[in-house]
Amino acid sequence: MPKNLLTLGAGIESIENYLILKKFDCNIIAVDKNPNAPGLKYADHFVKASIHNYSEILRNVKKIKTKIDGVLPFGDISYIATRLCKYFKINSIPLKSAKITSDKLLFKKELKNHFNIPFFKKIKNFSQLNHLVKSNKKKFIIKPVDNSGARGVILLNNKTNLRWAFNYCIKYSKKKHLIAEEYIEGPQLSTEGIVHNGKYVHLCSFDRNYEFIKKYRPFVIENGGSTPSKIGDKYNFEINKILSKVSKKLKLKNATLKGDLVINKNKIYLLEVATRLSGGWLSSITIPHSTGVNIVEYVINNSLGIETDKKKIFPKYKKNIVQRYLFPKEMRIKSIKFKNKSILQNKNIISFKIFKNKSKLNEKIDSHASRIGHVIVKSPNKKKGILLAKKIINNVKINYYSKKIKNKF
Ligand SMILES: Nc1ncnc2c1ncn2[C@@H]1O[C@H](COP(=O)(O)OP(=O)(O)OP(=O)(O)O)[C@@H](O)[C@H]1O
Ligand SMILES: [Mg+2]
Helix, strand or coil: CCEEEEEECCCHHHHHHHHHHCCCCEEEEEEECCCCCHHHHHCCEEEECCCCCHHHHHHHHHHCCCCCCEEEECCCCHHHHHHHHHHCCCCCCCHHHHHHCCCHHHHHHHHCCCCCCCCEEEECCHHHHHHHHHCCCCCEEEEECCCCCCCCCEECCCCCCHHHHHHHHHCCCCCCCEEEEECCCCCEEEEEEEEECCEEEEEEEEEECCCCHHHHCCECCCCEEEECCCCHHHHHHHHHHHHHHHHHHCCCCCEEEEEEEEEECCEEEEEEEECCCCCCCHHHHHHHHHHCCCHHHHHHHHHHCCCCCHHHHCCCCCCEEEEEEECCCCEEEEEEEECCHHHHHCCCEEEEEECCCCCCCCCCCCCHHHCCEEEEEEECCHHHHHHHHHHHHHCEEEEEEEEECCCCC
């Protein structure tokens, strides 16, 4: 009898995952708060609930009176997914590991003695932030402890209105506290790997591109990136060592591990790790095309209790993949067209999407949720890949309503 798999999340970033999932013989019970979520067309049953609300998911799943055999999260919800696994008595990572990797402060407190972690402080109110910044020469970045996609993340400098920054950041924290961290200059990497029978297998170091950091300041916006990593490959041995050690500390057996690293003066700092699949199509498109490893399939196998053939988890090659995102101006969009449609036929384009939801006007460029499209290309070398990706992004013609949105900062 096919197994019943509870998938959490059916948004645009989950589509590729559902396409892989459809090859498996299982019943898909998809949870999303949006009945029109694009991934739902691949599901056998729909459960309406916010994927961030454990009780609501459980309450509404119980109503369908179906035995749940596996839980497959798509999104930053490792802790909720792990709690559901515990409830349904399904194998999972340790609950404590899911908890600390879902909270930027808990993670740092737990692991600060074992890794290079930037100086950090818990911030509960404005005066704590004010005191920290005024009594310290360090450059700080503040972030909500429990959010993702750079939501609420603010890079401070001596001109920042700290009260504004505090109020802005805390809005994005459910737990209502922040973390202030020393800002470490240097190249930033996103990493992702598989933990198989307790052994970490590194799949990808992705150079994060922050060329717009000045443009969108004080927000920290990544506009794409590329792999193989220019910098990461030099430090491959150390990166592997650090992430293996993290997976051991978190007692991961069969799981995936996503990391944010920054390198300064030959020292690798761990900004955070997550026990979930990465977003931004890194796990679903970039990694399989760059390495030949289908990391999403690995996660699906784990959630269905299927053993993965060991040969399938090691990188087979290192192909050049480049991604760039599209951002709008801070104006209301009237229409989105393409200057030259034939460019879109280029065989090196792996993925090109415009994901602007016209009904949801979000013209403030303050987090990764402000992105309105992306392109991922393959290329014989990084330089050519960047040129092609930029060409595709510049080929998008956005018309705006003439009135500029009032900038509130
Ligand atoms: N201490 C730091 N030093 C340097 N850069 C940092 C630091 N903390 C965060 N950043 C930068 O800000 C980005 C967003 O911060 P963080 O990863 O904590 O938030 P997030 O919501 O998880 O965002 P993302 O989805 O981009 O990872 C990081 O990816 C990194 O580029
Ligand atoms: Mg992060």
